[in-house]
Amino acid sequence: MPDSTAASPRFAYKSDRLKPLRAFCQTVRLGSVSRAAEALxxxxxxxxxxxxxxxxxxxxVLFERHGRRLTPTREGQLLYELAQPLVESVDALPTVFRDKASGLDAGELNVAANSSTILYLLPKIVAGFRERHPEVRLTLHPTISADGTELLRADSVDLAVGSMLDVPSDLSYAPVYQFEPLLIMPPEHPLARKSKLDLHDLSPFPLILPPKRQITYRLVDLVFQKNRVPYTVALEVGGWEVIKQYVAMGMGISIVSSICVTDVDRERLATRSLREWFPAxxxxxxxxxxxxxxxxxxxxIELIKPDLFHQRDYDETGHSER
Structure with a gap:
């Protein structure tokens, strides 16, 4: 028996397996070496x-001769069945690529965003995108910011739309919109009638905030700690709509972004700007x-920020240079 550990013979053609397989398939198809040579x-x-x-x-042995025609042996027929799809796929690659590339306007788009972004910011953008690209299947993945970054890293989504305080080094963030920080409360609340509002005025009243892992809670805590103002949280609950409903019921006050306050909300809630203490x-x-x-x-992205692709690369913080 031959030594199984012996090195296999090395042939120069192995550096390009496609050529001999293509030659073999053409010979099988045309039944002649000369015709295969002409075709190739x-x-x-x-x-x-x-x-x-x-x-x-x-x-x-891959061929046997029948008169002037070469026909594949049983082994040759097996190789042909294996090789022909491979050769056809490679030979068709340029055409298939052009067809696929020309159809890239179709396909799908996956966007990650938190619930407030989906509810308040994206409707007009999504409507505009659907009007211009009805053939694209658009999927919005509701998520909190942390989950959105993981989806981006896993390439499970194409992009995310939302708010970021700390931008990881492997992501780029281009801020587009700015929203004012607002205090919301029932219309009859004492703070609603106060002529000049100070951060200390909020201290006696319990707050209703999103969960601690979210940006709003972290930002509120940062501002109160920095100004050494004590505060209490009466309720943690996810979703601006729920928070606004509980505030309207008199369960507490809240600090929100103006992105979530609609004209209908202003009929049941009093609002005061907090831009003096909280960043936009x-x-x-x-x-x-x-x-x-x-x-x-x-x-x-062009619908969100038309000039984004005309900007230079993002700086080291992940923010756009503008």
């Missing part, structure tokens, strides 16, 4: 050498650095 625009000896090398490597909240586009955006993603 090479010499007959070149085809013969490639077929002989295949037979040596596989240890099988930015919302924008988040992408993974190094990701090549699809045409669908670029079209969506």
């Amino acid at each position: 625009f090479v010499s007959q000896p070149a085809i013969t050498l490639q077929l002989q090398a295949l037979e040596r490597e596989l240890g099988a 909240r930015s919302y924008g586009v988040v992408v993974r650095k190094g990701k090549v955006l699809s045409p669908q993603a670029r079209a969506f």
Whole structure:
């Protein structure tokens, strides 16, 4: 028996397996080495050498002659069944690529966003995108910011739209919109009638805030701690609509972004600006650095910020240079 550990013969053609397989498939199809050579625009000896090398490597006779025509042996027919789909796929690659590339306007787009962004910021953008690109299947993935970053890193979504305080080094964040910080309370609340509002005035009243893991809670805590103003949280609950409902019922006051306060809300809630103590909240586009955006993603971002692709690269903090 031959030593199984012995090195296999090395043939020069192995560096390009496609050529001998293509030569083999053409010979089977046309029944002649000369016709295969004409079809492939090479010499007959070149085809013969490639077929002989295949037979040596596989240890099988691939053709037998019937008159002037070559026909595959049983082993040759097996190889043809295996090789022909591969050769056809490779030969068709340029055409398939062009067809696929020309159809990139179709397809799908996956966008991550938290509930407030989906509810208050994205409706007009989504409507505009659907009007311009009805053939694209758009999926909005509701998430909190942390989950959105993980979806971006896993390439489960094309981009995220939302608000970020700390931008990880592997992501880019381009802020687009700014929203004012507001105190919301029932219309009859004492703070609603106060002529000049100070941060200390909020201290006696319990707050209703989103969960601690979310940006709003972290920002509120940061501002109160920085100004050494004590505060209490009566209720943690997710969702601005729920928070506004509980505030309207008199269960507490809250600090929200103006993105979530509608004209209907102003009929049942009193609002006061807190821009003196709290920074404006930015919302924008988040992408993974190094990701090549699809045409669908670029079209969506274009509706959010038309000049985003005309900006220079993001700086080291992940914010756009503008």
